[in-house]
Amino acid sequence: MPNPADRSPPSEEGCTSTLVRCSSSGAVTAAERLTDDFIVEILSRVPTKSLCRFKCVSKHWLSLTTDRKHCKKLPQTLVGVFYSRPSGDGFKESFVQFTSATPRFGSPICTSLAFLPNHRRAILLDGCNGLLLVLWCPNAQGPECYYVVCNPATEKWVALPDPKQVNKEDVLHLGLSFDPDVSSHFHVFAFLKEKDGCEWDPYWSGVEVYSSETGTWVYKDNCWNGDIMLANHQSASVFLNGYMHLHAFHREPYRCLAVVDTKGETATHFRVPGGIYQGFIQKSQGCLHYANFQRTEGTAVIRFVVYVLKDYGSKEWTLKHSSATSYIFGKNLAYLHPHFEWIMIHPDCNLIFFTVGHGIWCYNMDRRQVELIPGTEYCMGPYLPYVPLYSELPSLHE
Template sequence: RLKPSGAMEMEGKSSAKKKKVRTTNPPAEEAVTAAAASLLTEDLILEILSRLPARSVHRFKCVSPAWRDLIADPAHRKKLPQPLAGFLYSTYHGPDHRFYNFHFAKVPGGAAQPVDPSLSFLPSHEYWYVDQLDTCNGLLLCRAHKFPSSPSGDDDDPLEYHYIVCNPATGRWVGIPALPPVPAGRRVIARLAFDPAVPSHFHVLQFEDTEQDKYITGVTIYSSQTGAWNYRESRLPEKISLFAGLTSVFFQGMLHLYGLLYPVNTDYDAVLVAVDMEGKVWKTIGV
């Protein structure tokens, strides 16, 4: 709006005063900030930095030589987030190529130590063998088969097993309660969903299909937060058969898997199946 010339003049003087005041504030603010920063001990600085993403931590090496040396000190590596060390990939094995092992590929220049995905940290006296099923953002999902309860047991009896989620970089792992045995002829596909932004929480999804037709009928979801399994029927409008040998991708809160429209025709109608962690939202994306 238009203003009287006097008002405009007064406003201009006021702005000039503000500008003059602003030029005198930064040195004082910097002095206060420097004084406050001097009160932070190395332990406090490490505690703060340990809660930040790795990218931010390594940018803060530029703050000062003292911070650079503090962050780069090998004694502090376990406390601070590390940059990407490498990635896990799988290869098939077995006579029918139904099983696969995960391997670690180190990224050149990665500061973290190489990862051993052989799972040597698991108690070998408890498990007969361990199947590696899936990987998601650095965690591994495995199916651990226990030793038979008696040597004279029937060879046709299925081995007791439960799922294990582990971090091969740290050797930490947790066992997950097993579900009731699946009837003969039914297929089970288990997948892992893990968001590194919420490192204390993960989900295991066990998909089930029909005995004869082999298309998804539902999913049972385990939450590490509740410690319980919950079954959800499929809400897909189409009949879709999942690929058992392919891993999945956890993206924006939904697990994505590769499948084919059922019955499979000669054109191979490929789709991505996406389901949320409560089993309430199901989507298909044409490929």
């Protein structure tokens, strides 16, 4: 298989369309006799993965699922990816970019964040279940910057007060947690680096947690007595089962996930499968997934592997997918390493996205196919998969 960088973009039936499709299906003649309201009522009662398939029935059905007036009734799936575009002019040009999962039909949300005053001066930090966390600098002439949580689907947002304990420069990692099935309130985690620590040894001293319910930050000391080191500033964080999960390293050493609750009090850690490089974690199909590269014992073969944590209580990982990297990339992994970056795992399907140099690529684990997503030639992280949320939250305002 040739190297992805040498390939031409796929056809309209390629990866970009696959972002919202778990499988293809033919048109259903009887569907043409149903009214729009009746179709929407039916689609509102099916699981998210089934809705992905029904989007493929016809262009009309797809347009119904992206119509804002119907979105509140329907289960939502991935509509695209927020990311940043490099700019040599600082905040003079927009950093926020968006690749739609249905480019021919447009996006049902405000992808430019234009509802924020001076929205071109917003930098993406994290996202969770329909909300985005950004660093917003409203005044081009002033140094003031604020953490803002916003909802592109409803165009509501709120600026947070500054953390109490430290300056923003001392924050090692920021994470947003929100579960609309449990509460209408969100939390923001600010993990603070040790004052005497160096850039390449980012042990953290504690965490401040902001609650939208109380409107305040609460500081908690490091629960692991300095044994846990966060992987880096760009490590993906995942909120699942009421806990924030972050890629980390233990002093022994071994790779692990650092886990902390929304109060910053209950904390633990558990191992992740080993690998050659830093792995990647994300929630998909209701379970925690872990992707990495592993060398086959006794050989020079390097494989791309994906594990899933089906039983969260046991903390035992199950191998879900394995494929030789030469089959996917067509070149030696050492060559790809400086240009490779994880992006996301589809929340509803067995698709994983990554960059190799410029552009976003999609690998279908079921079909073992890789394709370039058109229109993503110049991009950089963080990459935030976006599933819209149309509920009104008390903490967000116009």
